[in-house]
Amino acid sequence: MGGSCAQRRGAGRLQVLFPFLLPLFYRAFCEPISYSIPEELAKGSVVGNLAKDLGLSVLDVSSRKLRVSAEKLLFSVDRESGDLLVKDRIDREQICKERRSCELQLEAVVENPLNIFHIIVVVEDINDHAPQFQKDEINLEISESVSPGTGTILDSAEDPDINMNSLSKYQLSPNEYFSLVVKDNPDGGKYPELILKKTMDRETQSSHHLVLTALDGGNPPQSGTAQIRILVVDANDNPPVFSQSVYRVSIPEDVPPGTCVLKVSATDQDEGSNAEVTYSFLGVAGKAQHVFSLDSATGNIVTRQRLDFEEVERYVMDVEAKDRGSLSTQCKIIIEVLDENDNSPEIIITSLSDQILEDSHPGMVVALFKTRDKDSGENGKVTCNLSRNVPFKIHSSSNNYYKLVTDGALDREQTPEYNVTITATDRGKPPLSSSTIITLHITDVNDNAPVFQQSAYLVHVPENNPPGASIAQVSASDPDLGPNGQVSYSIVASDLEPRALSSYVSVSAHSGVVFAQRAFDHEQLRAFELTLQARDQGSPPLGANVSLRVLVGDRNDNAPRVLYPALGPDGSALFDTVPRAAQPGYLVTKVVAVDADSGHNAWLSYHVLQASEPGLFSLGLRTGEVRTARALGDRDSARQRLLVAVRDGGHPPLSATATLLLVFADSLQEALPDLIDHPTPSDPQAELQFYLVVALALISVLFLLAVILAIALRLRSSYNAATGGCFGSVLCSKSGPEIPPNYSEGTLPYAYNLCVPGDQTNPELNFLTSADHCPATQDTLNKDSSLALLAGILTPSVEANKKTFKQQAPPNTDWRFSQAQRPGTSGSQNGDETGTWPNNQFDTEMLQAMILASASEAADGSSTLGAGAGTMGLSARYGPQFTLQHVPDYRQNVYIPGSNATLTNAAGKRDGKAPAGGNGNKKKSGKKEKK
Secondary structure, three states: OHHHHHHHHHOOOOOOOHHHHHHHHHHHHHOOEEEEEEOOOOOOOEEEEHHHHHOOOHHHHHHOOOEEEOOOOOEEEOOOOOEEEEOOOOOHHHHHOOOOOOEEEEEEEEOOOOEEEEEEEEEEOOOOOOOEEOOOEEEEEEEOOOOOOOEEEOOOEEOOOOHHHOEEEEEEOOOOOEEEEEEEOOOOOEEEEEEEOOOOOOOOOOEEEEEEEEEEOOOOOOEEEEEEEEEEEOOOOOOOEEOOOEEEEEEEOOOOOOOEEEEOOEEOOOOHHHHOOEEEEEOOOOOHHHHEEEOOOOOEEEEOOOOOOOOOOEEEEEEEEEOOOOOEEEEEEEEEEEOOOOOOOEEEEEEEOOOEEOOOOOOOEEEEEEEEOOOOHHHHOEEEEEOOOOOEEEEEOOOOEEEEEEOOOOOOOOOOEEEEEEEEEEOOOOOOEEEEEEEEEEEOOOOOOOEEOOOEEEEEEEOOOOOOOEEEEOOEEOOOOHHHHOEEEEEEEEOOOHHHHHHHEEEOOOOOEEEEOOOOOOOOOOEEEEEEEEEEOOOOOOEEEEEEEEEEEOOOOOOOEEEEOOOOOOOOOEEEEEOOOOOOOOEEEEOEEEOOOOHHHHOOEEEEEEEOOOOOEEEOOOOOEEEEOOOOOOOOOOEEEEEEEEEOOOOOOOEEEEEEEEEEOOOHHHHHHHHHOOOOOOOHHHHHHHHHHHHHHHHHHHHHHHHHHHHHHHHOOOHHHHHHHHHHOOOOOOOOOOOOHHHHHOOOOOOOOOOOOOOOOOHHHOOOOOOOOOOOOHHHHHHOHHHHHHHHHOOOOHHHHHHHOOOOOOOOHHHOOOOOOOOOOOOOOOOOOOOOOOOOHHHHHHHHHHHHHHHHHHHOOOOOOOOOOOOOOOOHHHOOOOOHHHOOOOOOOEEOOOOOOEEOOOOOOHHHOOOOOOOOOEEEOOOOOOO
8 A cells, every 4th residue: 555655646746845745645645534423413513624634724725625525425625614514414324224334435635736535434323213113013813722931023123223222122011921032133133022921811811912112222212112912812832843943045146036046944743724834024124025025835035126236235034934823933034145247337537627738748637537336356346448549548546546647748739639538347257347538628839830831932023013012922820729820920031121121012910911012113123032920929929931032023114215326415416427438238327225124125126217218228127237228329318317216025015216317428528518508507595605614614624724733843743744745735646637727617537636644544534635644633524514525526536546545454354245145136246137135134134224324424415525516415435436336235345334344346347347437427417617
């Protein structure tokens, strides 16, 4: 017993404190607490202080929920004092019937931790019953021939009380013929026997009336009486005699009704009717008279109904044999009922946990139950086991009590509840068993983080989307319950600016729908990436992140933009000169356009809308190159006009137009008369403003140069002579002739060079100076627009610049493209009309952006390098010596703004030869020459 008690102390959540509580609960574990009370106590009577006997304080009574448990709850516990109180009437005779010892088995149950204690309440008998005869009147027939000393057994009185309160003695009313003798039964009871003191004379007195009194041993004693009426009959002097005084028999409890259990036999030595014997039960009461029947003629005792060992283990009966002469004798019948395994074990659940956390540790008590088998011996010994594949096991307690504890990890998401089958089996042959199913609900714990349906999301959104539209939806699932499974969404990171993030996208916290807060522009933002987080509402909360990449698709929302030819600041169109001797296929000029869109939306095609001579020129469909289709005829006009349309590949396509003015002449001077023949009216106010600006610019430059010269003289540097030389002769002629006298009229020969300082890093912002020393800085040039105008007029040719400029750093080879690698629709050098589609969309878009930046500088009317007359509205890179080699071609030559490197085609010269002398001369149409 001690070992089993020690083994059961480790369960529950107070394992650490259990060694300190062991002395307190040792008695409760190993031996029951006994109380003794008399029966018939009033309700509310105190049996004993149960809390004190269990070692509990008054506070523990309510906090640990002390209560008693029994099949019939006769007792209760006072929550304030811990006293065990009588709850219902206690009748020992009703509860324990004929048992000598009446003990009530109780269980005291406490919680936190869950435990059970065994209590025995012994019910003491009180003298609450008086002896009582089965019959109030006893009728006897006694022959007058009966000799004195003959006894007649009388019916016994019954007293359900026990011990001192049971039947103690009998008394007979005083008379001269009879006396009373009390004898003991083999079962411990007493019965009265009437003894004849002297011979009766029927003729003198035929009947006698006596009073038999039964007394118990109580204080005060109680009694019961029966009237004895004796009829004196004629002589019959031989009573029947049984073969044995006591009959014993054992029968199993499962015999069917109608089974003959025993046969009693008595003989009478008389003859005739005085020898005829009849049998009858004597004083059989209660259960026995319903279970057995006696054949009065044969003496056979037969079962009338099934026997039940669990109800009555032994039957004791008296059988009387009486002859016709009223002489009788008795014998004792003892029938032992043998137990059979006819009762299955019972499982009684005494306590069951309603919440079992899924993170509970093994060994936690979840239920308490007991077993009961009404059979005895091996038939009443029970073993319990559980159904398979459940994370629980049974720990045996005491007195057929068991604990159901956890025996493994629990996961509510896999198994939210368990239907545990408990089977109890006895040791009978064959064994009997019974089962009960208890349902254990697993309580959820936030042990699962949300999981997105995809590892990453990719969304394509066309540009110009409506603001507030849904562009994507992310979804995450959480198998937990309640708040542990409620998922909310948020944006935790992005490659966008943190301040601008909220103006681009937002996400619904409940649905995970991602909304666009603005209309996206593919040309400004092509892709961005978000990091979304799904977070549950548990404590602590769990979360997961997922990447959402948004690709902004292009739409054809940008029309092509013509970079060349561009209009001048005053709105006049540029013109190109064509040698009169140009052969068919001669490259006259090239229309350069870009489209801010991408893909097919940026695939440009060139078409001639109008032409002065439709058959004179041809236009490359994809390259935009204008070539002569035939030689110039005598009847052909020297001035030609082409209206070119540039269309993109979108649906529907967008377009732009460009006007080309072509003049057939061998030199610029030759082309001027044709241009002067049709002068355009000039605006006097505009010319006056122009002269004022030029004068102001010259004064500013002269003042600045004077300051620089003073500083240079003060420092005594070597730049003094250079400065004077540069400004003494603004035009530095190194390889060409002198400036012709018609310079004031706006015409220049081709061989004049522009001085550019050798350390200048931006060749497109160079100022006029000598070939050897040019101290003017780029900042000075940018501030003085009039000098910029002169720089545009006097821009040197390519060959002259090679001699005038200092050695320039070679271009970065990383920016060079092979013929196959060049992006753009005009990547073919041979003027393929169909063109080739760009291999890389990003490369094409980057080149277009660089071209657009360069062209904006060249075409901006407010630029400091494009406002002078005679520069055709372009910067120094596109001056009078401007040829198609200097036009930023996104297919062939890529110019990097702010750098001296140029991505150059392998074939630097069109058509495999140097350009003609007059090929690069440009002039505004509609401008009058100054006389």
